[in-house]
Amino acid sequence: MAVSGFVAQLNPCIDELSDIKTAVSEAVTNAIVHGYREKMGNVELIMKIYKDRILSVTVRDRGCGIENIEKAMEPLFTTGVDEERAGLGFTVMESFMDTVKVHSTVGKGTTVTLVKRLRIKG
Amino acid sequence: MNAAFVFCNGKLTVYLKGELDHHAAKEIRTRIDGEILRRKPEILGLDFQKVTFMDSSGLGLVMGRYKLMAESGGKVVIENPPSHIKKVMHIAGISKLATIVFTDKNKTDIKKSKKEEQENEACKGQDNKSDENTVSGVVAE
Numbered sequence: 447m448a449v450s451g452f453v454a455q456l457n458p459c460i461d462e463l464s465d466i467k468t469a470v471s472e473a474v475t476n477a478i479v480h481g482y483r484e485k486m487g488n489v490e491l492i493m494k495i496y497k498d499r500i501l502s503v504t505v506r507d508r509g510c511g512i513e514n515i516e517k518a519m520e521p522l523f524t525t526g527v528d529e530e531r532a533g534l535g536f537t538v539m540e541s542f543m544d545t546v547k548v549h550s551t552v553g554k555g556t557t558v559t560l561v562k563r564l565r566i567k568g
Numbered sequence: 569m570n571a572a573f574v575f576c577n578g579k580l581t582v583y584l585k586g587e588l589d590h591h592a593a594k595e596i597r598t599r600i601d602g603e604i605l606r607r608k609p610e611i612l613g614l615d616f617q618k619v620t621f622m623d624s625s626g627l628g629l630v631m632g633r634y635k636l637m638a639e640s641g642g643k644v645v646i647e648n649p650p651s652h653i654k655k656v657m658h659i660a661g662i663s664k665l666a667t668i669v670f671t672d673k674n675k676t677d678i679k680k681s682k683k684e685e686q687e688n689e690a691c692k693g694q695d696n697k698s699d700e701n702t703v704s705g706v707v708a709e
Contacts, residue, residue: 471589475625530629532631557636
């Protein structure tokens with residue numbers, strides 16, 4: 447995953463790296479499954495490092511957008527009835543990152559920004 | 569994602585290997601369900617020892633198999649999840665659905681090789697289905 451390579455320059459702990467990978471995987475999966483409804487489309491990843499070891503990963507799609515963000519972020523909420531999904535994507539992102547911000551416009555797409563401050567290794 | 573199936577004494581164990589994301593979960597669940605319907609196990613063991621990555625798709629996989637097993641009164645046991653996977657499972661409170669166990673590696677290895685020997689003995693002349701990427705241990709039913 448490209449994210450690992452980028453985050454590596456911060457020399458993260460293994461658990462931090464797997465937290466980030468998991469959170470990004472959730473956001474990208476959402477973009478593919480929900481944003482583009484499993485049809486072709488581009489998913490943009492914008493990764494930034496700020497001072498004090500703050501990492502920000504933005505995942506953007508130009509898909510269908512989310513009507514009700516609050517509801518979408520509720521634990522166990524899922525749109526797929528017969529498809530097997532836990533409805534815990536946002537819950538995982540929120541547990542593994544410090545902040546999760548979601549911007550969405552119906553018909554235009556969704557942007558999810560994940561921010562995490564990495565520990566200072568001592 | 570690879571999966572090896574071992575069926576022994578009413579227990580079907582699935583040894584998962586690799587990355588478990590949305591795409592892999594979809595594929596693997598069809599194969600696991602096929603084995604469940606074929607073998608009708610009382611216990612389904614999902615071994616995560618060799619799973620290098622898992623997101624919430626893996627939770628969906630466990631929850632779905634729990635439902636399927638519960639229909640026939642069966643149980644699900646999660647075996648040897650590495651710490652990063654245990655963390656994801658903890659978020660979902662998976663331990664309410666399935667027992668999480670850690671098998672003693674050395675003991676298991678000995679047991680397993682013994683078991684496998686017995687299985688091999690027992691399986692001689694029986695159907696021994698093995699598809700690509702799959703090692704299928706078959707035991708007398």
